[in-house]
Amino acid sequence: MNMPRISHFAVALILGAVIARAQTPAGEASRGKDLYDKKYLCSACHGFSGQNGVGARLVPMKLTQAGFMAYVRHPHDTPTGMPPYTAKVMPDQELADIYAYIKSLPDSVKKAKDIPVLNDILNNQK
Numbered sequence: 001m002n003m004p005r006i007s008h009f010a011v012a013l014i015l016g017a018v019i020a021r022a023q024t025p026a027g028e029a030s031r032g033k034d035l036y037d038k039k040y041l042c043s044a045c046h047g048f049s050g051q052n053g054v055g056a057r058l059v060p061m062k063l064t065q066a067g068f069m070a071y072v073r074h075p076h077d078t079p080t081g082m083p084p085y086t087a088k089v090m091p092d093q094e095l096a097d098i099y100a101y102i103k104s105l106p107d108s109v110k111k112a113k114d115i116p117v118l119n120d121i122l123n124n125q126k
């Protein structure tokens, strides 16, 4: 009988994808809001909009979910001391929910050309 051959490489790729998926569960933005605003107080440092406060801007979120989760688990040392939210205090699912919530927040910063006064300034350079 002729069995289709699957290369070790393909198996490794599939396993890798399955593991990566297991490590980054799908988040639910509606659950993330309460976690972000109240339970873990990300809002205290990053603002309710994710765009102000003593912490870095989180909107627009440029990190991948995996990168985001790795950072929040082990933030770099900062003067204001973002606490490490390790798996002991925050399950992966909640972190995924927070990520989904941050991704859903609108970026309120407009481009200069979209604000009439600034657009005039841009256009009057010549």
Ligand code: HEC
Residues within 6 Å of the ligand: 036, 040, 041, 042, 043, 044, 045, 046, 054, 055, 056, 057, 058, 063, 068, 071, 072, 075, 076, 077, 078, 079, 080, 081, 082, 083, 085, 098
């Ligand atoms: C006590 C204040 C504080 C709290 C609470 C806090 N953070 Fe932070 N966070 C910071 C500061 C300050 C930075 C900027 C660090 C730097 O630039 O080196 C930061 C950076 C980050 C970054 C990296 C942003 C980037 O693009 O580099 C992410 C992501 C983040 N915080 C997410 C969170 C989440 C999610 C929570 C809640 C679970 C949270 N933070 C709670 C202070 C805080």
